[in-house]
Amino acid sequence: MIEATTTSVGVHARTDEGVLVLELAHPGKRNALTWTMYEQLARHLSEAAARTDLVAVVLTGAGEDGFAAGTDIGSLTDLRSGQDGLDYERRVGAVLDAIRALPVPTIAAVRGPAVGAGLAIAATCDVVVAERGAVFGAPIARTVGNCLPAAVVARVASRMGVARATGMLLTAALIPAEELVASGFVFRLAEEGELDATLAHLLTGLRRSAPLTLRALTATTRRVESALPVPDNDDLLLLAYGSADFQEGVRAFLRKERPEWKGR
Template sequence: MASPVSDIREERRGAVAWITFDRPAARNSFTKAMYADLRELCGRLAADDAVRVVVFQGRGDDAFVAGSDIASVGEIRTREDAQAYEAHVEATLGAVERLPKPTIALIRGVAAGGGAALALVCDIRVAAENARFGVPIARTVGNTLSLLNVARMVEVLGPATTKELLFTAELVDAPEAHRRGAVSAVLPLAEIERYVSDLAGSLAANAPLTLRTSKLAVLASLDARRAALGPGNEIVELAYLSEDFREGTTAFLEKRKPVWKGR
């Protein structure tokens, strides 16, 4: 069935909810409305005991989620705008991360920027052979990830790989993502949906309370490590209030290479 939310579709396959980001013309990039809609959907899925596992995927073969919609990001003008936008995004990523049941990201094509962050808050990531993964913002729009999202990258990938991906702004292919621990398996495009369906079915057959308490225990461990981070507002503001960010978003929309000034 289709969910009532815009650009996000929900299908039930037994005890597994399949959530599809349905904006293929924009490579499934997330608008502000989509972040809000996904957060609301996660609330409903969390409360539905008939759902044992949740699978997230993008429509089509070209992208899981190519990032946040640049038009939405480009609306940021003030310190309050920057903090509000990051809080809006984080509320959704946190809702996905804390769903009280296993989540799987089925990644075809690009998972970049906000799409990479969304994949990282899923419990298991499975990639098609055409998948590419990374955070290219240092060469595209000149913004930054939140402190918490950088911490999530470090938790999964380690500090060295995190810095390399952020500094080079390159997308790594599926085998390299697998080698670095970003995904647990790489499948041919024609086989990935069956693989994920079988995986989700096997998880759904396990004891739901054991799955839930296991996830809660892992999150408690992560929360203890993250407690000292603080909000990191100054990091977000340094990038979002800069001339470079304004130049980056303008250049992106004008389809030209940005000219960075470091201020």
Template sequence: MRHPDAESDELLIDRDGPVVTVTFNRPHRRNAFTTAMYDALRSEVDALADDTRVRAVVLRGAGGAFAAGNDIGEFAAMTSGAEAVAYEARVQELLGSLSALPQVTIAAVDGLCVGGGLAVATCCDLRIATASSRFGYPIARTLGNALSRALLERCVHVFGESLTRQMLLTSRLVDADRAYTIGALLAVCPSRAELDTEVASVVEGVLQAAPLTLRATKQQLGAITATDPAGRADDDALLEQVYGSAGFREGVRAFLAKEPPRFADVEASEPPAS
């Protein structure tokens, strides 16, 4: 077992020859990501980028969840929309690097996979899940924030536009069977043990395949699905408006207080954006 830094108890890295397994290890918080976890994951991804010895990377969560978004307590310290946009940009850099890894990346999902967890899973090449797993971005009913354009596009690529609209506009979660039906999952497994078996089988197939073929294919697919940089400035302005709103502040307050957010009340009292 190898640990990247002092925060390694929340991000476990195991290397077994050509296979690296990354485990999100905050089960008491359903593995919600902290900045330290993102930084540790970024360090590992950067180290893997030029490591030709590694052929497959498996990402998974401990304790019956993949990852339930981000640690909302960190948002409470942000006082402006610009701070949140900068936070999103750092996360997006990590996710872009994860997507660009030359190795085949596999999200092994057991349980809740929402928010930042779904962002990570959709940036992997393959997703395998247990039957009890659920996916979504219920942000319109929880925090009142918004996805970056890059994450939205990635979700559309994986789940399709129609289901992405349903996830975001209704805040409903998608079950594993439906995700499998539309091709977002490679397989659905009845139990965690069978998930482990299926992941091992897929990894074995990757190790038997031609490395250069897989790398070339990933480069080609990455070029096809790359986000258009021309829309970045408009996207940042939109995110700053949402994250700087009274609605978002209410979402964070209510989440931490374990209360239903009163979006309509606070946004009705906020002057319209000019």
């Protein structure tokens, strides 16, 4: 169902019995997203929103490279100011909003790491199905020194619990899928090598369900979640992305060095 169909960099789409599969592919980079991949994903989502034949949309990573290891750090060298960083987060935020705007259930099928933007995409989906050994996190405090939008933090915290999400972010930890089942963040845990079968079983149930009921329930649960207020943290995004530490973090990451934080 979700086996890789190509090794080329990009977001590849295919439809299988009413299910649109969007596959994130960046071989050798753990499917980290480039600017082009974000644009392709936005286009696929826009087209999917207008379709009436879909039962569900699945987002997954290609091959064994994982779900998505965030944004390709090489792309972040383009960010030279706090405003650049804020514009980048709004750009990614528009893609997340497009996932939430789809009228059908969205499913993240995760094997390997779902990190940074990968975590945000998975948390934005209605349901997460993960293979044993998958990990989730946003270790930005240890890597590039940026910040997450409040909307992403709120979404992750509501799904896995505030205390767990806070600890994960502050300690730059990666949390195994096995530890996220009890909170419901991971809805179904597949044994190693069984992600396709677990996903297929879930999709069979969706295909047998009343389409209008699925769409109504999807919209209702999203409205319930959206009713919770989310604070603005643009000032903090501007501070982090406009800092010398962020530039140092990107430089050190690309050179595979440990960053020397200065707190400014």
